[in-house]
Amino acid sequence: MSEVAAELPEDRQVWLRAFYGFSPEEAGYLGFTYEPQRETMLERMRDGDLVLIYGAVDHLTDTSLKRQALGFLEVTGERCSDRERSAPPAIDWKEEHGFLDRWTFGVKVRRVWRVRNRVRINTIAPEAYANENRFERTTRAILLTPEERERALSHPVFQVNVYGEPSISEAELAKGVMGELLKPSRGFPPSLGTRTATHEDGENNLYLMMLEGGAEALLGRTGSHVGKALVKVGRSNDPKRRLKEVNGGFPENGTCRWKLVNSQAFPDVSTAHRHEDELKDLFKVRFSSQGGEFFTADKREIENEFMRFCVSKMPAIKSAPGKAKGIN
Incomplete structure (x- = not known):
């Protein structure tokens, strides 16, 4: 097959x-x-x-x-x-x-x-x-x-x-x-042209957004996703700005919104892009893919998995272990 x-x-x-x-x-x-x-x-x-x-x-x-x-x-x-x-x-x-x-x-x-x-x-x-x-x-x-x-x-x-x-x-x-x-999407490969190199090759973040109100707010009131959290993972050089863009697709009086739960900065766009694809592959195995960059799972489990993944990608700092986490 x-x-x-x-x-x-x-x-x-x-x-x-x-x-x-x-x-x-x-x-x-x-x-x-x-x-x-x-x-x-x-x-x-x-x-x-x-x-x-x-x-x-x-x-x-x-x-x-x-x-x-x-x-x-x-x-x-x-x-x-x-x-x-x-x-x-x-x-x-x-x-x-x-x-x-x-x-x-x-x-x-x-x-x-x-x-x-x-x-x-x-x-x-x-x-x-x-x-x-x-x-x-x-x-x-x-x-x-x-x-x-x-x-x-x-x-x-x-x-x-x-x-x-x-x-x-x-x-x-x-x-x-x-x-x-229907498969989890891959992140867009970074493109570092002369005109945009200074901006694009700076600090880049992995982010975890969660839909307020639970997965059923968008996926319906029946199915294995009921009672689970619906999350979106991705990469951005400005997660807060990206949050505003994503929520811009909802009506002003809508009853659900995305919330930025966590983000992790990496030194450059290539590193963040590589980790983004690794994270989606991990989530595809651990949780239920809803297509693209969307997954459903227990709220605490998916938050902890995101944190563990980010910590594992950070360089060890022996003299300052607290800073090695880098979790915002």
Whole structure:
């Protein structure tokens, strides 16, 4: 199996489901017509699972979308109704087609990515797309095999906003290969040009930020992250300024904010960059990756691990052991 599949969390399953269309900007849920169908899937799915959506073979599906992979939904374990997570145009469409009694039992969707290139679904998931599985994948969802999962996650995608979820700015919507986007990100390598060398090659800091209110404030009220801390790790020559930039993405009256918990200065950008990647690799093993530079874990454990890591990277100062910690 490829590196992409091996690096992903083993408990993140990928399912296949048919839709007439794909408009997550207007419908932020995975819908089921009958409640037992939803409950069956909630028993099988895990919070954070992905559902690969393809265009159903039906006259209601745009011809260019039939049998095409359209995008990925990241589901939560939270129940909802269709009206809770549908914009007026989505409800209007259902009413126009006499579908107000369909897909009313929902599961909330947290994030969505559209597949960038057109690809036929039978080339990705030939077993799941077999005719004998038609009823399962059109009314509930069918689990992809490990090989199908690997192929599905190898396609380029771009993230879009989800109706009912906080809006994400265009600059922060992720783009890339699906599998890579779910792995902890690597820090940007330092670039020391003549014009910026004096500024960039100075002191640089690793930082640990924690979301006030716990992980469920952003990741939903169900799943293994409930009761855990959500943290962001990174590198900056000014962690306090970076904190303001990160919090600038929240509304002024928002109920959650990032807090700068700890930071550690290193003598130059190259050293800080190297330690940043090492820290993310460590956190990926020790804690639960939420993609990019975000992780969930027990608050005290993750704070202590950050401190231990930073201390281990500081030079020993025999005459002043207290200063060797360097922890702010």
